[in-house]
Amino acid sequence: MNTAAAGRRVRVAVVGAGFGGLGVAIALKRAGHHEFVVLDKAPGIGGVWRDNTYPGAACDVPASLYSYSFGPRYPWSRRYAPQAEILDYLRSCVAAHGLGPHLRLGEEVVEAVFDEERLLWRLRTAGGETIEADVFVAACGQLSRPVVPRIPGAERFTGRAFHSARWDHGHALRGRRVAVVGTGASALQIVPAIADEVAHLTVFQRSAPYVVPKWDRALPTSRQLPRLVRDARHKAARLGWWLFNESLVSGLTRRWPTVGLTRRGSEAQLSKQLTDPALRERLTPTTAIGCKRVGISSTYYPALQRPDVTLVTEPITEITETAIRTADGVRHEVDTIVYATGFATTDFLGPLRVRGRRGAELSQLWSEGARAHLGMTVPGFPNLFLVYGPHTNIGAGSAVYMIESQVRYIKAAVLELAKGNRAYLEVRPEAAEAFDAEMTRRTRRSVWATCTSWYRHPSGRVTNNWPGQTAEYRRRTARLDLSHFRPALPRQRRP
Template sequence: MAILLKRAGFADFTLFEKAGDLGGVWRENTYPGAACDVPSSLYSFSFAPNRTWPRRYSEQPDILGYLERTADKFGVRDHIRFNTEVVGAEFDAESRRWRIETAQGEIFEADVLVPAVGQLSRPAVPDLPGADTFTGEIFHSAEWNHDVDLSGKRVAVIGTGASAIQFVPRIQPQAGRLTVFQRSAPYVIPKPDRAYLPLHHRLFRSLPLTQRAGRFATWSTGELLTMALTSAKPLGKLLELLFRFHLRRQVPDAALRARLRPGYPIGCKRLLFSNDWFPALAQSNVDVITERITGITPTGVRTDTAEYPADVIIYGTGFKATEFLAPMSIRGLGGRKLTEAWEGGAHAYLGMSVPDFPNMFILYGPNTNLGGNSIVYMMEHQARYVLQILHRISRGELSCVDVRPEAAGRFDTEVQRRLADSVWSGCSSWYREENGRISTNWPGLVWEYHRRTAKVDFSAYREVPAGERVAKAG
């Protein structure tokens, strides 16, 4: 968003960053093996290709380095206030401006508010009885304690999601005993990764079209994967066959294979990619436990039938993905809290605009996450969409706009209807609220989102008069 603002000639904007440096999820997640499961040719900005990615699927240090270089190249860093946590924002009806409050007690005013805090920034730590009594080291994978030496230790890993399948194979050779607690088995298929050779880098530099062709091929594959999860479910059967072949080839023990077979439709939870997850679990120093965890003792993890000793406990339990914009307090027209507007589940027109919250546009908001493609693609189109509105505001054609409730309602009804027919409705996952509502994922192809956000339909918005307290339909 900041880069597009600068390229469009906007200069008066500020980014508030809670941490001491940029990078978001790629700054925070430094666990062993942290990497992206989208090829880097697509998991990067279209306007800033990197000709020297070391691998097809890049790891955390390389992605963070790319973000830092890109921010410096486009002069974004000068606009960032680091170590500045926003705790709240309130819309002032008289001035039609946002009053933004930081943890330091500072107040800033802005014409437009763009929350861009993502969906995977707040670790989800299970509330297990006795966790505070554990005498060893305990931490979440997103807050990895690099001071802890795992060599020869008894390590308990709670969770088998996207982070766990990356760090477990890396720590397995170090651990004396590794106990993996699995609530539900994930579907894991091969990761078509490879290291790029100097020849690849020379080719990308001399013939950029080759890298763009790879980006398009990856994008197209992602669209097919999305279809397998939404509108063309028979394609999902092919993925399931691939999973079964992958499992049988890498896990010779039939009893272990049985524990590693999911009991839900493929794609219902996040589909994972790994070449070393199953081999790691098949090692002699690894146990996979499927019993329910009942608590943590001073010396280990307790289940319904046994206690498993541990020197170190690592949570691989993901993030609070459905708690959008938390813990910030956001108030719109009439002092209405965003948490009240989102009672029962977060929703936003095109994932960006919420009725009664004028001139607020969310990036990576409700129902814009993807099951099979690159979120960077989605966020670029969101930023371009917001930029269209800002151009109108800068030209004086608009001043303060609010999405019409009926437009937002029609959109949400459509999205939820389509999601009800998707594979994501078939099980409990981080895609869903406790009440079953899917508030994270987009129900269609990314091409459809591109088309629907390419040109702003200004009839879906209205100008908010100065002093208005309550939004009115129409």
């Protein structure tokens, strides 16, 4: 039965065509709801997997778990899928679910305003077009806006400089002196991938990350296994990796001894792969394990031992025309700088201006850190739903699993509105405040509160991570609890 068609017409505008936005679109389509559009400022779908095309780019979560549970099944070549395969997987999802006609790519939404008289959202694009929708879904993600640090003299550099998420494929690295600034997840993949190619590689480290082995391997091709066997293996692998990651979460959220498993894995790899005691000491983390993202790589440490690779741990003080100078006065001559320096993760909606009731601007309400009930709804912003919003990232596991929980919740909200019994859905302030107080209390005792990382807002609040297991979040979002929302009896909407 076409559930949506049983009630009133509900138009949905989704901003963002990554895992979150496409997941919402697929869920609506499968529920028989076709009144939606997906907008993205880029000319293609994929989000972070469209943007991050640097050498060695791959997921650090097994593909069996970092994918939609509703398929389609994809013939992954490796346990940890490379970027190109993940992007192709998302394209296959678009094709399999007939999303093409709903996509409006290359259209940046710069403002979204809730019209209280007409009970709808007006979205304005950079091109000046206005799009009206009953429901506004912001699926902008947490890793979509690259950050380049402000370093004195950077504008004087005469070589080529770019962020890892904006890789310049027209700039050949062979024979060049290359600097990689940063040692996060992207750098751990870039450094081993380009070490063979460049003349010399200099890696600038602010703090040493924990790095655990990457248990990667090639997977049997579809021709090697019957479909039933392949699907069974996929489901078993998905369940196994989910249970494994769930077992690690309490070590981060409650600082239980289970975190010792990760520590031992990191220490063992550090000891086994690094023969130089001085280098090993500089690569030994000093922060609490898990307070920053744990790296997954079996090739990063060996790359740093190469004679043509230098690890620099002194702080950068300035950039000259041809070099990077550090606090010890040393000039490191380079002709290419790669900033593997992460993203503006705590901005969430970034430059998109969102105004709700009485002109309230969301960015101002979030000046001390973003907050939303279940990471999705905000008081004063009716029929606004966030995907991968505050407190929905995880320290261990798959963000896609969390996104699916939100997708199901948002689909239920759209179908509830389609019944015509409510004019809108707006979370009650007391429900949102209670949830925020819970998140503040629980994240304060987590390991994420012990150091500065992309999980924390400059105010000090941990705004990004869910302080529990993904199973808890799935349970709490499994049903649209209407008691969390303001009463909103239907009334005749103005055309």
